[in-house]
Amino acid sequence: MSLALDPAAQDLLFREAQTANTFTDEPVADEQIQAVYDLVKFAPTAFNQSPLRITLVRSQDARKRLVNHAMGANGPKTLAAPLTVILSVDLDFHEKLPRLFPALPDIKDTYFSEPAAREAAGTQNATLQAGYFILGIRAAGLAAGPMTGFDFAGVDKEFFGDGKQKSFLVVNVGKPGADAFFPRSPRLEFAEAAATV
Ligand SMILES: Cc1cc2nc3c(=O)[nH]c(=O)nc-3n(C[C@H](O)[C@H](O)[C@H](O)COP(=O)(O)O)c2cc1C
Numbered sequence: 001m002s003l004a005l006d007p008a009a010q011d012l013l014f015r016e017a018q019t020a021n022t023f024t025d026e027p028v029a030d031e032q033i034q035a036v037y038d039l040v041k042f043a044p045t046a047f048n049q050s051p052l053r054i055t056l057v058r059s060q061d062a063r064k065r066l067v068n069h070a071m072g073a074n075g076p077k078t079l080a081a082p083l084t085v086i087l088s089v090d091l092d093f094h095e096k097l098p099r100l101f102p103a104l105p106d107i108k109d110t111y112f113s114e115p116a117a118r119e120a121a122g123t124q125n126a127t128l129q130a131g132y133f134i135l136g137i138r139a140a141g142l143a144a145g146p147m148t149g150f151d152f153a154g155v156d157k158e159f160f161g162d163g164k165q166k167s168f169l170v171v172n173v174g175k176p177g178a179d180a181f182f183p184r185s186p187r188l189e190f191a192e193a194a195a196t197v
Helices: 007-015 030-040 060-067 074-080 093-100 115-139 152-159
Strands: 052-057 083-090 143-147 165-174
Touching (some): 030 052, 030 115, 060 074, 074 143, 074 165, 083 115, 152 165
Antiparallel strands (some): 052 083
């Protein structure tokens, strides 16, 4: 009664959605990822800076280059997924601010002139966008397998040699395969996670 979203959508996005570890061979089309993006782009970010960049890893060569930087089971899992994306922060997101936040065109050169300020804000806001991206994947009837178990410095050298993008999450995407999910781990109850002051 407290939620506006219908119960089937609640299940699709949250209750029945889990992190997938295996996938079927069914391909994931660019159009599906574009449809996901066209929802997810409405996520709020500070000054609408929108620093998340999405790299679709499709070719066998690119897959192998990515997996060279994977830790443990993340490698085989990634090689077997129909699509893998690298999520990264555009460290030069400020260049687009005059278009994305026309109300304050000067912040490109005031707030965000320093690389360290851009990295801190960009990382926070791209991480928020990544959460929305996972939900968007679920909204497309697909499952996501997010992973931080990669050597991201190595991934950056491999794919973003110019130093302008910093990767922080690799996500396998597809229809869940056999034994795709680990048993659901418990979650904190509201009273443990929330406080009223
Ligand atoms: C930021 C992030 C990093 C993760 N890194 C890995 C990883 O490197 N390898 C892996 O197998 N699972 C990884 N996971 C999956 C989590 O363990 C999983 O989402 C969590 O236990 C919840 O599982 P559930 O969706 O089945 O409830 C990661 C998840 C997130 C959100």
